Amino acid sequence: MTTHMDMDNPLDLFEGLEDQDKAAILKSGHTVHCRPGQPLFNQGDPAKRCFMVIRGRLKLSKLHEQGKEAIIRYIGPDETTAALAVFKGRRYPVTARAVGDTLVVAWDKATMDHLIANHPALARNLLHMTLERLEDIQTRYLELRTEMVEQRIARALLRIMQHAGRRTDDGILINLPLSRQDLADYSGTTLYTVSRTLSAWEKRGWVRSGRERIVVADPHALVLFSEKG
Amino acid sequence: MTTHMDMDNPLDLFEGLEDQDKAAILKSGHTVHCRPGQPLFNQGDPAKRCFMVIRGRLKLSKLHEQGKEAIIRYIGPDETTAALAVFKGRRYPVTARAVGDTLVVAWDKATMDHLIANHPALARNLLHMTLERLEDIQTRYLELRTEMVEQRIARALLRIMQHAGRRTDDGILINLPLSRQDLADYSGTTLYTVSRTLSAWEKRGWVRSGRERIVVADPHALVLFSEKG
DNA sequence: CGACGCATTGACAGGGCTCAATTTAAGTGG
DNA sequence: CCACTTAAATTGAGCCCTGTCAATGCGTCG
Numbered sequence: 001m002t003t004h005m006d007m008d009n010p011l012d013l014f015e016g017l018e019d020q021d022k023a024a025i026l027k028s029g030h031t032v033h034c035r036p037g038q039p040l041f042n043q044g045d046p047a048k049r050c051f052m053v054i055r056g057r058l059k060l061s062k063l064h065e066q067g068k069e070a071i072i073r074y075i076g077p078d079e080t081t082a083a084l085a086v087f088k089g090r091r092y093p094v095t096a097r098a099v100g101d102t103l104v105v106a107w108d109k110a111t112m113d114h115l116i117a118n119h120p121a122l123a124r125n126l127l128h129m130t131l132e133r134l135e136d137i138q139t140r141y142l143e144l145r146t147e148m149v150e151q152r153i154a155r156a157l158l159r160i161m162q163h164a165g166r167r168t169d170d171g172i173l174i175n176l177p178l179s180r181q182d183l184a185d186y187s188g189t190t191l192y193t194v195s196r197t198l199s200a201w202e203k204r205g206w207v208r209s210g211r212e213r214i215v216v217a218d219p220h221a222l223v224l225f226s227e228k229g
Numbered sequence: 230m231t232t233h234m235d236m237d238n239p240l241d242l243f244e245g246l247e248d249q250d251k252a253a254i255l256k257s258g259h260t261v262h263c264r265p266g267q268p269l270f271n272q273g274d275p276a277k278r279c280f281m282v283i284r285g286r287l288k289l290s291k292l293h294e295q296g297k298e299a300i301i302r303y304i305g306p307d308e309t310t311a312a313l314a315v316f317k318g319r320r321y322p323v324t325a326r327a328v329g330d331t332l333v334v335a336w337d338k339a340t341m342d343h344l345i346a347n348h349p350a351l352a353r354n355l356l357h358m359t360l361e362r363l364e365d366i367q368t369r370y371l372e373l374r375t376e377m378v379e380q381r382i383a384r385a386l387l388r389i390m391q392h393a394g395r396r397t398d399d400g401i402l403i404n405l406p407l408s409r410q411d412l413a414d415y416s417g418t419t420l421y422t423v424s425r426t427l428s429a430w431e432k433r434g435w436v437r438s439g440r441e442r443i444v445v446a447d448p449h450a451l452v453l454f455s456e457k458g
Numbered sequence: 459c460g461a462c463g464c465a466t467t468g469a470c471a472g473g474g475c476t477c478a479a480t481t482t483a484a485g486t487g488g
Numbered sequence: 489c490c491a492c493t494t495a496a497a498t499t500g501a502g503c504c505c506t507g508t509c510a511a512t513g514c515g516t517c518g
Contacts, residue, residue, distance in 0.1 A: 062367060064375040072367055084360050093364045127356055131313050134363045135322045138291060138301055141370050145417045146293040149506065180465065188374045190507060195466055211464060211515060378474065409497065419475060424497055440483055440496060 012078045016121040029105040034098035043095045047085035049106040053077050056102025057176050060094045071186040084130055099176050144188045153197050154226035156187035161216050171217035179212045241307045245350040258334040263327035272324045276314035278335040282306050285331025286405050289323045300415040313359055328405050378418045382426050383455035385416035390445050400446035408441045
């Protein structure tokens with residue numbers, strides 16, 4: 001795998017801080033345990049706390065009336081969410097739900113203001129992370145407009161793989177419960193099309209998949225396909 | 230018109246600064262004049278300068294191979310672009326082209342760093358503007374996924390209207406050269422569909438349109454339509 | 459073991475893209 | 489001011505991708 005270092009910028013909220021500072025900051029928040037599917041916050045609510053994932057994963061999505069859903073991104077260990085909304089005293093622009101069992105640290109606004117005032121690096125990192133996400137969603141916006149469904153599914157799977165993949169003997173396992181519906185919501189299609197597409201890829205030996213479980217057996221083929229159809 | 234104050238957050242780069250500071254900052258950059266269609270920077274280039282529009286308008290878009298284009302947003306007077314990319318020493322993630330005759334102020338990275346160091350409000354405003362744009366593109370991403378073409382065209386037209394509309398006797402004039410292709414690139418469809426749609430709306434008396442020129446005669450009807458189809 | 463939820467597969471239809479042919483309107487230069 | 493050029497816009501026809509609906513299969517967990 002070559003794709004790791006360029007996309008998955010390892011910068012997190014604590015980049016450039018001493019370990020002891022990081023430990024103190026973590027201690028200043030309090031931990032929250034989320035069962036699978038449990039919402040942490042809902043879009044439109046006033047943003048009271050921001051979060052960092054310790055273990056597990058959050059799914060950030062935007063909901064449309066009549067139940068359609070677009071997944072904005074997944075938030076894994078050491079990544080934060082809602083930081084900027086809280087800092088700016090906004091409303092949450094998205095909904096966050098736990099995927100599988102998830103442990104997070106939460107800070108309220110007062111604590112956050114205090115932390116940012118005392119650690120200038122935090123503000124800089126916030127800015128950097130936000131820029132990162134802006135560019136990501138802009139790129140996916142273009143792709144949604146431009147590319148065929150199967151290509152988008154391939155890109156979605158590769159993105160999730162880079163974020164949550166784990167090497168195994170069979171290939172790279174997507175290390176989170178990922179249903180056909182989830183992949184559809186992430187790539188902008190329906191669960192039916194995802195199912196058909198995965199079946200086709202399975203016949204070609206590119207992936208092996210089961211219930212909420214996908215293994216990418218041939219990432220290289222998938223990358224080629226995602227780039228030129 | 231009611232929609233002006235809630236969407237069009239008037240926060241710009243200089244919010245909270247004294248007029249004299251603003252004048253000094255403007256003087257520290259140098260002005261650039263762009264003819265219609267002229268690119269100011271291209272996506273992928275190293276970000277050397279950031280810009281603020283004085284007069285005219287920039288079109289920010291993302292290009293896909295085989296010539297397809299997605300318009301990310303328009304940048305009007307007093308608005309900035311590329312500030313964050315320059316500050317972070319990134320590459321431009323988008324392409325900027327002048328729409329009509331356009332005058333901008335440009336600052337290079339060294340000047341920017343200096344300005345931000347001396348004016349803390351600038352960094353805060355940057356953060357705020359970026360958050361604004363992140364939420365905008367996320368919303369449009371969801372709409373692109375969820376809504377029918379005509380609804381998206383309506384939303385696109387309304388957004389552009391709020392940004393660049395001018396009251397006239399006939400209704401609200403879109404005060405920039407806006408072709409069917411532009412509107413298509415902004416709403417995620419083709420120029421043919423836009424043309425057909427505008428024709429239909431013209432029959433209903435909602436808009437009047439000509440060559441690169443649109444007047445929204447009945448904004449209220451358009452809003453209703455954009456919200457419930 | 460039974461039931462619930464996820465996944466698969468087929469059939470079908472329709473929204474909107476593509477392509478092609480005109481029509482209209484804005485410049486441009488003599 | 490008019491002929492000419494060029495680019496934008498309009499309109500029609502056809503079709504294909506992909507969403508929708510329905511029925512069935514299957515794996516997991518209580």
